Amino acid sequence: MTYVITGSCIKDDSCVEVCPVDCIHPKPGASDFETAEQLYIDPEVCIDCDACVEACPVDAIYPDFDVPEKFEYALDLNAEFFAQTGSTVERTAA
């Protein structure tokens, strides 16, 4: 499974700070951080630890099996972000 960030994200980066595997992007300082409308979780890297869910101040993060209907699109959107703009591995190497 994986966790998924939805459209309620306010980009306050609390989740980035607590993610033990650095799978939440773009990170502050990355070239596409300022223009990103939300942060995304790389489903290939996420270890389902729940730390981001605890940290998010607006409850924008859900496990993939429990995403509310209005945010169902977010599952594909999170994966697509990494497919289009570079995976966590590529971003970490940059």
Place this chain on the structure above:
Amino acid sequence: MAPRVAIVGAGPAGAFTAAALLRARGDVQIDLIERLPTPWGLLRGGVAPDHQEIKRLDDTFERQTLQRGCRFLGNVEVGTDLSHGDLMRHYTAVIYATGAQTDKSLGIPGEDLPGSRPATEFVAWYNGHPDYRDRTFDLSVKRAVVIGNGNVAADVTRVLTRDPDALAQTDIADHALAALRDSRIEEVVVLGRRGPAQAAFTSAELRELGNLDGVDLLVEPFELDPVSQQWLHEEGTFTARKNVQLLREFATRGPRGGGRRIVLRVLRSPVAIRGDGRVAAIDIQRNEIVRSDDGAIRARAADDAVETIECGLVLRSVGYRAVPLPDVPFDERAYVLPNDRGRVLGADGEPVPGVYTVGWIKRGPTGILGTNKRDAQETVRCLVEDLSVLPPAPDEGGIDARLPAGVVTVDGWRAIDAHERERGHAAGRPRIKLASRDELLGLAAS
């Protein structure tokens, strides 16, 4: 003695700053000074009521500021009740976080006709801002036009079109809910100056507009112009590509049988608002996308043809501006406090000792809620560095004797908050807001 710091403006920028300062220097005494009787600024008065998830940030603000000893001094206006000089006399440092309080105008004829208003007034009205509860918006008309393609334009379009029963489950102001239940608006036309690739909506907002129950979203089929195509391919953001994809989907799908319609018109600029004594129509012109010599993408008039749209309400949302504060330096061109990483600069370009800024009045009206967290961290780093050399104020701690009668402290705010939540709980809503200053102050004093 612990240094005392005043933060002027208890919106998200001020709250994130108080939290960051308490984390960095737990000994600092912070006063969060706010013009309204309630804290959290646009989180309470700007964020749309049907985005309740985001409003949960108030719990974090409470926990990281007021529950850690930061004082709230509400219903106190700097510039009226207290001057900048008063603050400098009683605080080691002052941080201005007053935001961008006015709208940019369109600069077209008829803009000030009755029925043509800034979208932010509509927002403040439906969110129960006490200064706007007596505004009226004529919703007996059939068509409204929203000018702009940003977050606020999306918010007001949703509120004007979505089922009032859905809004009734939120903390929308009761006076607005009653007016929206009687609304006879059938169609909202949303005008965007630039093209599909440059729309300022987030893809989440655009998707939401397209998926409202009982509402049709109409988009004209479009071909991207060559300039936009190239830009999207070479420099387009993930969101811009998503927006173009979504707009194509919306343009090709059939009607969903909705009761109300949203009509998105891109590449259109208003040129005049017309009417005899009140808004009756808006004239628009078609734009095209060009690349300037400096490489920037912009929209310009494609021809002289004018199209007239009949409408009875126009809400404009084309940007915001900060307003100058008495006795504090102001950059009249950029509409910000001149600053270096948050240290306010005087006319000589040197930092004014003890004066700082954060949020929209520091960087201009850009970014989303979380942007203020990093902005606050930058200002707080400068302040913490300076605290070792900043002298105590001449009458540090003497502010309490200068506070006006009617100041709302944290206890007053807690009384308001508990009352609003209790009323809401009984009705299955997150809260029911008190929307007049008298009610708010009465409850705070109880």
